[in-house]
Amino acid sequence: MAIHLNRRTMLALAGAGAVSLATPLAAQDTALRLAFIPQENPEKLLGDIEAITGWLASEIDVPVEGFVTIDHAAAVEALRNGDADISFMGALPFVLAEAEIGAVPLLSEVYRDAPSYTGRIFVRRDSGIAGLADLRGRDIAFADPISESGYLYPLAEFVEAGLIDGPGAAEAFFGRVFFAGGYQQAMQAMAEGLVDAAGASQYADLLLTPQQQAQVTWIAESPPIPSHVVIARPGLDAEVQDRFTNAMLQLNEPENRDKLRYLYGPDGYVRADSAAYGGVRDMARRYGLLE
Amino acid sequence: MIQKFLGAFIAALASALVLSGPVAATPAKEAPWLPEAAAYRLTLFLGNLEPLPWDDVGTAWAEPYRGSEFSVGALAWLDGSSDIGPAPLLDAITREDRQAVFAEATRLIARRIDEELDRAVMADDPARAQQAVRTARELYRAFADGIAAADPDASRRIGLAWLELNSSTGSAGVLGTGDTPANRETMEAARGVISGYLAENYLVDDFTPRRTLSALPETFVLSGRTIEVPPSLPPGSDMFDQDPLPRLVLNFEEQGIDETDLPLVAYGDMLFDSAQIFGNPAQDLGVACSTCHNRSDVNQRLFIPGASHQPGAIDVDGAFFNPIFNDRRDDPIDIPSLRGLRFTGPYGRDGRFASLRDFTRNVIVNEFGGDEPTPFMLDALLAYMLEFDFLPNSMLTPDGQLTEAAPEAAQRGEAIFNTPFAALGDRSCASCHVPDTNFLDRQAHDIGSVASAYDGARTGAMDTPTLLGTAYTAPYFHDGSLPTLAAVVDWFDESKALGLTAAERADLTAYLETVGAADEPYEAFDAENTAFRLAFSELTTFASTLNTLLPQRDAEHILLLTDTVAADLSADASTMSNLAARPEVYALAERLAEVGAAVRGEDWVAAEASWTAFKSEADAIEERAF
Numbered sequence: 001m002a003i004h005l006n007r008r009t010m011l012a013l014a015g016a017g018a019v020s021l022a023t024p025l026a027a028q029d030t031a032l033r034l035a036f037i038p039q040e041n042p043e044k045l046l047g048d049i050e051a052i053t054g055w056l057a058s059e060i061d062v063p064v065e066g067f068v069t070i071d072h073a074a075a076v077e078a079l080r081n082g083d084a085d086i087s088f089m090g091a092l093p094f095v096l097a098e099a100e101i102g103a104v105p106l107l108s109e110v111y112r113d114a115p116s117y118t119g120r121i122f123v124r125r126d127s128g129i130a131g132l133a134d135l136r137g138r139d140i141a142f143a144d145p146i147s148e149s150g151y152l153y154p155l156a157e158f159v160e161a162g163l164i165d166g167p168g169a170a171e172a173f174f175g176r177v178f179f180a181g182g183y184q185q186a187m188q189a190m191a192e193g194l195v196d197a198a199g200a201s202q203y204a205d206l207l208l209t210p211q212q213q214a215q216v217t218w219i220a221e222s223p224p225i226p227s228h229v230v231i232a233r234p235g236l237d238a239e240v241q242d243r244f245t246n247a248m249l250q251l252n253e254p255e256n257r258d259k260l261r262y263l264y265g266p267d268g269y270v271r272a273d274s275a276a277y278g279g280v281r282d283m284a285r286r287y288g289l290l291e
Numbered sequence: 292m293i294q295k296f297l298g299a300f301i302a303a304l305a306s307a308l309v310l311s312g313p314v315a316a317t318p319a320k321e322a323p324w325l326p327e328a329a330a331y332r333l334t335l336f337l338g339n340l341e342p343l344p345w346d347d348v349g350t351a352w353a354e355p356y357r358g359s360e361f362s363v364g365a366l367a368w369l370d371g372s373s374d375i376g377p378a379p380l381l382d383a384i385t386r387e388d389r390q391a392v393f394a395e396a397t398r399l400i401a402r403r404i405d406e407e408l409d410r411a412v413m414a415d416d417p418a419r420a421q422q423a424v425r426t427a428r429e430l431y432r433a434f435a436d437g438i439a440a441a442d443p444d445a446s447r448r449i450g451l452a453w454l455e456l457n458s459s460t461g462s463a464g465v466l467g468t469g470d471t472p473a474n475r476e477t478m479e480a481a482r483g484v485i486s487g488y489l490a491e492n493y494l495v496d497d498f499t500p501r502r503t504l505s506a507l508p509e510t511f512v513l514s515g516r517t518i519e520v521p522p523s524l525p526p527g528s529d530m531f532d533q534d535p536l537p538r539l540v541l542n543f544e545e546q547g548i549d550e551t552d553l554p555l556v557a558y559g560d561m562l563f564d565s566a567q568i569f570g571n572p573a574q575d576l577g578v579a580c581s582t583c584h585n586r587s588d589v590n591q592r593l594f595i596p597g598a599s600h601q602p603g604a605i606d607v608d609g610a611f612f613n614p615i616f617n618d619r620r621d622d623p624i625d626i627p628s629l630r631g632l633r634f635t636g637p638y639g640r641d642g643r644f645a646s647l648r649d650f651t652r653n654v655i656v657n658e659f660g661g662d663e664p665t666p667f668m669l670d671a672l673l674a675y676m677l678e679f680d681f682l683p684n685s686m687l688t689p690d691g692q693l694t695e696a697a698p699e700a701a702q703r704g705e706a707i708f709n710t711p712f713a714a715l716g717d718r719s720c721a722s723c724h725v726p727d728t729n730f731l732d733r734q735a736h737d738i739g740s741v742a743s744a745y746d747g748a749r750t751g752a753m754d755t756p757t758l759l760g761t762a763y764t765a766p767y768f769h770d771g772s773l774p775t776l777a778a779v780v781d782w783f784d785e786s787k788a789l790g791l792t793a794a795e796r797a798d799l800t801a802y803l804e805t806v807g808a809a810d811e812p813y814e815a816f817d818a819e820n821t822a823f824r825l826a827f828s829e830l831t832t833f834a835s836t837l838n839t840l841l842p843q844r845d846a847e848h849i850l851l852l853t854d855t856v857a858a859d860l861s862a863d864a865s866t867m868s869n870l871a872a873r874p875e876v877y878a879l880a881e882r883l884a885e886v887g888a889a890v891r892g893e894d895w896v897a898a899e900a901s902w903t904a905f906k907s908e909a910d911a912i913e914e915r916a917f
Contacts, residue, residue, distance in 0.1 A: 071418045073463045080466070096465040141454060145462045146469055178454040181421060184322075185428075185457070194450045203870075210862035214877050289469045 031063040032056075032240060035075040035084035038068055048262035055259055059247035062240065072146065079103055079233040086236070086244065088264065091226045091280045092148040092289075098277075099290055102234035105272035106245050109227040111203070115270050116224035118202040119153035122190055125217045129196060132161045132220050138196035139176040141186040150183055152283050153222035154199030159286075161220075167287045183207055191216055226276045228264070245271065321526075325426070327373075328433040329356045329526035330365035331400050333596055336525035338389055338504040340597050340610040342619060345387050347597060352377070352384070357527035357594060375402050394498045401493035404430045408482045411460065417473060420460040428453050431485070434493060437506030440520045445508070449485055456481035522572030529594045529602070530582055535813035536822075537588035537763065540630070540680040551835040558840075558848070559675025561833035562668055565855040570660030573612055578659065580672075586814070587679040589626045589764050599623055604771050613660035625771030630760050631681040634729045640769040642735040642754030648673055667848060681729065681759045682809030691726025697805045704802025707795055714787045720799075723755045730758035730806060739786055740768050761807035776803040826863040827876075830856050831909045834883060837902050846890050849898075853887030872915065879908050 034053065038045050049066035057064040067084075069075040072093040078084035080101045089097065097103035108115040121140075123129040129138070135158075143150025158164040164173045171177060178195060180186040183204040190198035191212045198204070202221065205213050230248065232241055250256050252268040260266055284290040324332065333351035337344055354364040361368060366377055380399055383391035407427035414420035431453075439446040459477035464470035492508035499512045505520045524530070543553060550557050562568055563580040583590050583605065591603040598606050606623035608616050624640050637645045644650035651672055655661040664672075686697040693705055708720045715722075724730040732755050741751035753769050767773040773782055777800040784791045791799065816822055833856050840849045861880035864873045882905040889898035 070422065071463065073418065073465050076465050093465050096468050100466045100468065145471065146464060177458075179458045179462075180454055181425060181457040185454075189450065189454055192450060194447060194454060206865065206870075210865040213865045213873070214861040214880070217874070287469075289464075 031065050032060070032244060033083065033085045034064065034066040035069050035078050035087035036066055037072055037075055037088060038070075052259060052262040056244070056247055059250065060240075060243040062243070076101065076103070079231070082233065084233065085240075086230060086232050088228065089231050090146075090148060090228050091277060092146060092152060092284060094229045094231050095277055095281045095284050096289060097231065099281075103231045104234060104236070104241070105229050105231050105274050105277065106241060107230040107248050107269040108272045108276070109229070109264070109266035110268040110270055111227060111266055113267070114224075115227045115276070117149060117227055118224055119149035119157075119199060119222040120202050120204070120218040121154050121157060121220040122187060122198045122200065122205060122216050122218045123196065124190065124193070125215055127196060129219065132158055132163055134219075135197050136163070136173055137175050139178070139194075140174050140197040140199060141178040141180040141189040141195045142199045143183050143186050143201075144179055144181065148225050148280060148283065149201040149222070150186065150204075151179070151199060152287055153225055154220070156283065156286070157220040157222055187216075223279065226280060227266075229272055229277075230269070231272075323360045324356065324432070324526040325429050326355065326359070326361050326363065326365040326368035327400060327403060328430050329359065331396050331433045332523075333525045333527065334392060334396050335504045335506065337597050338393060341614075341617060342621075343387075343389060344597055344621070345384070348392065349384050351596075352380070356525075357596070358529065359527070369403075373403055373406055375399060375406060389504075390498070390500055393501055393504050397493050397498065400430055400433050401489045404489060405486055405494075408456075408486060411456065412475070412478055412482055414460075417461040417463045417470075420473060420478075421457060424453070424457050424460060427485075434506045434508075436523060437520055438488075438492075438508055440518055441507050441511035441516075445488060449488060452481040452484035456485070522575045524576060525596050527594065527596050529592050530577070531592060532585045533589075533591045536816075537586040538682065538809075538811055538814050539586035539588075540682055541678045542680045543678055545680065550832050551838075553674075554836045554839040555671050555674045556678060557675075557832050558667075558836045558852070559671035559673065560829070561836070561852055561855060562672050563675055564829075564833075564859070565851065567851055567855050568655055568661050568664060568668065570613065570662070573659040574661075578612075580654070583626045584629050587629045587632075587676075588760070589628050591626075591765070593626065601766070601771055603766065607654075607658040612658060616657045616660070622770075624769050625766060627756065628760060628764050629676060629679050631729055631757060632679045633677045635731060635757055636733060637735075637754060640753055642733075642752075647676070651676075665847070667845075668851075681757075682812055684759070684806075684809050686805050686808060687759075691728075691730060691806075693802075693805065698801060700798045700801035701805035702802075704795075704798035704800070704805075707791070707799045708802050712787070712789050714789055720783075724758050731755045740770075740772075740782075758803060758806045760809060760812075762804050763807070763809070763812045776800055776807065779803070821866075821868055823863060823866045823868070826866065827860075827913070830860045830863070831913070834905065834909075837886065841895070841899060841902060844895060846893075849890050850887050853883050853890070857881070857883040857887065869915075872912070875908075875912055879905065879912060882908060 034049070034056075036045060036049055045068055049068070053064040053066045069078055069084075069087075072090060075084065075087040075089065076093060076097040079087055079097065086106070089103075094103060094105060098105075111117055121132065121135075123135075129135060142154065145151055152167075155164070155167060155170060158170070158173065159166060164170055176195070178186075178189065180189050180198075183200040184207040186198040186200050187204050187207055189195045191208055197219075202218075205216055205218075208216065232244075248269050249271070251260055251263070257268075260268065281290060330352045333356060334348055337347050337351065352365045355361050356364075363371075366381075369375065369377055377399065380392065380395040383395045404427045407423045407430065411420045411423035411427065414423060431449075435446070438449065456478055459474040459481065461471045461473035462469065488508075492510055495509050498509055501512070507518070507520060511518070541550075543556065544550065550560065563584075566574045566577045566579045569578060583593055589603060593599065593605060594602045595605060595611070598609050598611050600606075600621075600623045604623045604625045606621065608618045609621070609623075610617045610619075627640065632647065636647060637643070638647055638650035644653065648669055651669060652664060655664050686694050686701070688694055693702055697705075708724075711717045711719045711722075723732050723734065723736060725732050735752035735754050737749070737751040738753070739751065740753065744750050761767070761776065765774060765776075767776065767779050768782075773779050777796070780791075780796050780800045780803065783789060784796055814825070816825075833852065836852060837849065840852070857880045860883065861877055864876040864880070867873055867876065882901055885901040886898050886905065889895070889901060
């Protein structure tokens with residue numbers, strides 16, 4: 001969904017109760033500040049934030065504020081500056097934030113009983129493309145260069161298959177490499193025949209119409225990728241971290257599950273296992289994103 | 292009847308799903324529209340209705356579209372996000388100048404796309420550039436189906452330009468890690484492709500007069516060629532089945548008879564769920580009998596702007612579905628339940644059809660523009676619909692008396708229900724809603740619920756509706772003007788001066804709610820009995836009629852079946868919780884399509900072979916969890 005974070009919108013939204021788009025300027029010392037990254041209409045996200053922060057505040061007995069950042073990078077910046085205490089984050093931005101500012105993982109999202117998912121290479125069923133090698137000289141769309149399931153992991157499958165020497169050599173194998181801006185855009189480009197393949201999350205074909213879903217298939221799948229994560233800035237009070245984490249785990253209870261829709265719609269949360277993100281760190285090093 | 296719905300699972304995951312062009316059997320949640328793009332699409336849709344609902348056009352721009360996730364309408368949104376003023380458009384709407392409204396609205400959207408493209412190119416960081424590209428692209432969606440239909444090459448060229456544009460915005464990385472700079476030259480070139488096409492087709496000073504409003508590009512219209520843009524519903528439309536899904540009570544099923552042993556009924560069940568029996572636009576939009584009558588009952592959420600005045604209501608003789616049948620009257624009706632259909636004739640809210648067969652033909656041919664159904668099709672549809680039973684209700688005896696399970700208030704209300712009132716001509720509620728004849732009298736009465744069509748008109752009589760199952764079919768009256776059964780009681784009390792006390796009204800309401808209740812009103816889904824399992828079972832039941840039709844070499848009805856069921860089976864696979872098993876279902880759907888292809892080629896041996904393979908593969912899938 002498009003976002004309009006221009007001046008007028010920011011002013012309009014800043015008046016929305018405890019929710020503000022702008023950097024919180026005078027948050028109370030005791031308030032917990034959550035950074036959200038828009039994946040859809042920011043107006044709806046603001047409503048969602050209001051609902052979830054209100055519930056969290058009642059659960060942990062600390063005022064909770066939420067605000068929307070423009071992207072992952074801005075959320076990490078907010079954590080570094082202390083403008084945010086906690087943020088929702090992809091696995092790759094997390095390991096980069098961990099390396100840069102010492103961000104701490106608290107919770108991992110669960111989808112279909114697993115705190116992990118995969119990246120896949122999707123093609124049209126009628127394309128005649130049966131394997132990765134068939135994509136030599138063909139065009140591919142990925143989601144975003146800072147996306148584990150929408151770029152790094154799917155591309156690594158070509159490296160594993162010996163078709164690409166390394167992450168920097170993709171252009172030599174493919175015809176064109178596009179970054180479409182998201183899973184849905186990459187998948188649509190493939191389904192509509194603008195490109196021959198798409199690299200995206202294993203669930204990305206569900207973003208197509210039912211008719212399109214029947215027309216696409218996948219030819220390669222990455223190893224499991226740890227799911228998106230909720231992270232804290234370094235130095236956030238340990239007791240506050242615990243209370244927040246315990247409250248979030250209450251969302252797994254049947255009576256609270258309806259609130260998960262305010263939080264990117266996972267099936268639940270588990271405590272994050274930092275070691276589980278080792279593979280992402282390794283992947284980031286392969287791509288030269290980590291030392 | 293197939294369940295054509297994608298559950299909350301898909302709705303949650305597919306929040307960005309974009310549908311354009313024809314939507315076949317299974318509707319999917321549509322991505323939210325930007326307010327001004329939504330208003331534009333609504334304007335095109337409403338602008339093709341006759342008479343043109345000008346108030347609705349104004350509302351389309353002033354207020355958020357129904358179900359919008361934006362709290363403001365297009366005008367307020369534009370005020371906050373754009374420097375483009377809507378004054379010329381508003382002036383055209385005020386003047387009720389259809390062509391001018393089309394021209395101004397089209398130019399407004401094109402200018403908005405250019406405005407966002409300007410912002411993308413001028414942005415000093417990748418995140419803001421990508422944000423502007425996303426917005427521009429979502430606005431372009433307002434034109435996309437017209438371009439794709441008229442000019443596929445341009446559509447592809449522009450599609451690649453969007454990819455190129457987004458790719459060249461660069462990346463901010465994370466705290467500088469992984470950042471890549473924007474490629475301004477490529478951005479400008481890609482933007483030029485998009486803006487050039489807009490200038491030539493959507494920013495022209497004088498548009499060719501449009502007989503039908505659509506997003507077709509001006510150069511195509513000027514060429515004199517004609518093409519049908521695939522029909523689409525405007526933003527705010529809702530064709531999802533209601534949730535929770537009504538429970539279907541079929542007489543034969545309750546008696547333990549297998550539908551596969553009733554091929555005529557099974558074929559009628561298929562037709563009830565087939566959009567193929569209707570004409571366009573209903574057919575391409577996937578509208579079937581079951582779209583409005585979910586599981587023989589109602590669909591309380593169905594809404595089409597310009598055709599529905601509220602959810603669960605529709606004007607089937609308006610301009611949209613079959614223009615030749617347009618009665619030019621804005622008279623949508625609340626969708627009636629079909630439960631107990633064999634007991635509820637005559638048919639139609641005003642009881643204008645004594646024959647269910649005539650009524651059904653009228654729906655297919657006149658209301659939805661379908662071809663004349665064959666006698667076999669009508670026989671089958673009737674055979675199926677006549678199996679619709681009322682919901683079992685343990686608080687009611689078969690002859691309509693309350694049982695001991697009924698609450699006390701309802702018992703008191705029953706007495707009021709049976710009390711004659713002088714204001715009702717010494718009749719009681721029970722005089723028309725006769726308890727031992729399923730709470731109806733098969734008569735039409737003018738109770739004063741219909742506004743007079745003209746001076747001296749005697750057109751207000753409506754068929755007495757049953758009260759059975761009504762606890763789940765709100766709102767009430769032919770136009771759905773009363774939201775609750777309590778409101779119905781109040782309406783009678785006030786309009787007929789019955790003089791009921793508050794306690795009596797409450798008791799009478801309790802009685803209606805008890806009579807209208809059911810032991811199990813909704814389908815109960817769980818991890819085992821999933822929506823897909825139900826759909827799969829129904830679709831394979833439909834297909835079982837091939838056991839009868841293939842030996843008869845009945846090509847016409849075989850093809851109607853295979854075209855319907857193969858597409859639905861494939862589309863419904865997207866509702867499977869076992870995603871890994873989807874390819875098997877796609878293959879099964881293809882197997883059924885092979886039956887159809889062989890029949891088209893008059894290769895009956897191949898058709899029989901594919902049908903045998905289908906049955907074997909379906910059994911194998913059936914044995915596994917979905």
